Amino acid sequence: MSTVARADFVSAEDLRPHVEAAWESQRAHVMANSPFYRDLWQGETPPLALADLSRLPLSDKSQLRLSQAAHPPFGDYLAAPRDTVGRMHRTSGTTGQAMNLALSARDTRVTQEIGGRCQSAAGLGPGHTVVHCLNYQMWMGGLTDHLTLEETGATVVPFGVGSTELLVRTILEVGVTAISCTPSYPAVLERVIAQKFPGLAPRDLGLKLGLFGGEPGVDDPAFRARMTATWGLQPRNSNYGVSDVFCNFASECEHDTHLHFMAADVLHAELIDPDSGAPKALAAGESGELVLTHLVRDCQPLVRFRTGDIIRVGSTSPCSCGRTGFRFSVVGRSDDMVVVRGLNMFPTMVAAVLNSFAELSGEYRIRLVSPPPYDTLPVEAELAQGAADTVELAARVAAEIKARLGASASVTLLPAGSLPRTEGKTRRVIRGDQ
Numbered sequence: 514m515s516t517v518a519r520a521d522f523v524s525a526e527d528l529r530p531h532v533e534a535a536w537e538s539q540r541a542h543v544m545a546n547s548p549f550y551r552d553l554w555q556g557e558t559p560p561l562a563l564a565d566l567s568r569l570p571l572s573d574k575s576q577l578r579l580s581q582a583a584h585p586p587f588g589d590y591l592a593a594p595r596d597t598v599g600r601m602h603r604t605s606g607t608t609g610q611a612m613n614l615a616l617s618a619r620d621t622r623v624t625q626e627i628g629g630r631c632q633s634a635a636g637l638g639p640g641h642t643v644v645h646c647l648n649y650q651m652w653m654g655g656l657t658d659h660l661t662l663e664e665t666g667a668t669v670v671p672f673g674v675g676s677t678e679l680l681v682r683t684i685l686e687v688g689v690t691a692i693s694c695t696p697s698y699p700a701v702l703e704r705v706i707a708q709k710f711p712g713l714a715p716r717d718l719g720l721k722l723g724l725f726g727g728e729p730g731v732d733d734p735a736f737r738a739r740m741t742a743t744w745g746l747q748p749r750n751s752n753y754g755v756s757d758v759f760c761n762f763a764s765e766c767e768h769d770t771h772l773h774f775m776a777a778d779v780l781h782a783e784l785i786d787p788d789s790g791a792p793k794a795l796a797a798g799e800s801g802e803l804v805l806t807h808l809v810r811d812c813q814p815l816v817r818f819r820t821g822d823i824i825r826v827g828s829t830s831p832c833s834c835g836r837t838g839f840r841f842s843v844v845g846r847s848d849d850m851v852v853v854r855g856l857n858m859f860p861t862m863v864a865a866v867l868n869s870f871a872e873l874s875g876e877y878r879i880r881l882v883s884p885p886p887y888d889t890l891p892v893e894a895e896l897a898q899g900a901a902d903t904v905e906l907a908a909r910v911a912a913e914i915k916a917r918l919g920a921s922a923s924v925t926l927l928p929a930g931s932l933p934r935t936e937g938k939t940r941r942v943i944r945g946d947q
Contacts, residue, residue, distance in 0.1 A: 516779055517531055520775075520777060521630050521777075521837065522835050523837060532778065533563065535779070536563050540561075544558070544559065549588065550590065550816055553570055553576070554570065566816075566817060572815060572816060577612060577757065581613060587812070590815070592814050598617065601613060601615055602656075602657065615812040615813055619809075620812055624657060627761065627762050627775060627780075628661025628752075628761035631752060631763060634765070635749040635750075635764045636749060638666055642669075643722075644687075644691070645658065645694075646674060646680065646694040650673075653754075653756045653760040661760070661761055670689060681702065681705065681709075681718065684719070689719070691721065693724040693725075695725065695726070696727075696728055696736065699715070702715065720746045723746045723748040725749065726754070729843065729860065730861075732750065733864055737770075752764065753843065755820045759776060762775055762776040762780060763838075763841070767834065769833070769834070771827040771828070776838075779809040780808060781805065782839070783795065783805075783806075784826070785819075786801055796829060797829055800823065802819060802824075804818065806818065821846050821847045823845055823846070823847055825842050826840070845861050851879060851887060852886070853889065854888060858879075863941075865917075866913050869913070870906075870910060872900040872901075873894050873897055874895045874897045881944045889922055889923045891923050892911075892922050892924050898930075908924075911924045
């Protein structure tokens with residue numbers, strides 16, 4: 514038992530028999546083959562009904578890290594024979610120690626299908642030529658996301674990262690119409706175009722669709738407007754995932770910029786209070802930490818896995834596109850949250866304020882040089898090309914942060930181009946001497 518054809522268009526009621534049967538098989542697999550979860554559950558038997566899953570303890574990334582350190586390379590949550598592992602990936606390590614990811618042939622096929630649903634929803638399909646600009650060196654975002662792009666029927670150019678001048682020439686020569694990359698990568702391209710291709714503007718490349726993922730940013734209307742104005746393309750949040758679970762299981766569609774949950778046939782979602790771990794209703798208007806359980810996974814099945822992502826549910830009713838999964842936005846990661854006088858601040862919230870200023874480039878860092886508690890939010894914001902560094906501008910930015918977020922901020926303006934542009938994920942919160 515694996516996926517359901519076009520499950521993203523099937524109602525929860527019609528999916529329920531498949532989902533409950535999938536869990537019955539998966540729970541038996543985990544109980545029999547995962548020492549990690551047998552130890553975690555301390556003799557408790559996982560419930561037969563998914564509705565009762567919350568009685569089991571939560572698992573998290575720190576536990577997986579300890580498991581891999583004690584049982585290298587895949588940890589004792591590897592629930593299949595080693596010769597079943599058909600592919601290995603490694604996480605980016607942005608939030609800590611990089612993790613080794615093991616997938617069976619079935620795991621890779623399911624992953625590819627779910628990701629293909631997401632890329633299709635975002636508008637990619639036959640007739641498009643898409644250049645894929647994520648790191649192919651072991652990271653899930655490279656090869657695996659490439660295969661999800663192929664799943665849509667599009668022509669895929671496996672470019673990767675680096676050689677940016679060659680990328681610009683390739684886009685022009687091949688007639689590429691779509692790009693798959695992180696939201697921060699177009700800034701790298703803009704810099705190279707300005708330096709190496711005089712007279713050429715980003716919109717001259719002819720890109721019509723931007724498929725973004727791997728880091729926050731696309732949810733911000735100001736970011737979208739800037740991308741459309743600069744590049745002449747339609748930005749889409751097409752690639753939300755958690756590498757330990759599925760590299761991509763949520764995407765927006767052309768009708769709604771909320772992320773659509775696309776994997777209900779193979780993945781069970783819960784919402785919890787991030788502080789207490791108590792279950793919360795997965796209902797419109799609710800927010801909390803996303804918790805996920807594999808319903809189909811051979812090699813490294815996860816049960817009640819804390820993603821660390823804080824989400825806000827927009828709707829649980831079908832979208833006008835016809836897809837039935839709940840729709841949500843990502844507020845931020847729990848480990849990126851900064852508490853300022855009792856207010857929870859996420860980088861995405863700061864970005865939304867900074868992007869409203871034409872004098873700023875949109876690049877920023879929150880640099881925390883001391884341990885908490887914090888009375889003010891220390892923000893380093895980069896100026897746009899040609900903008901002047903003035904005390905008045907820094908004060909206006911700080912005042913806007915205070916007005917919109919409620920927190921006091923100390924704003925330092927940096928010269929245009931002084932913050933590094935990255936081809937991978939950009940770290941926005943810098944703690945201590947990082």
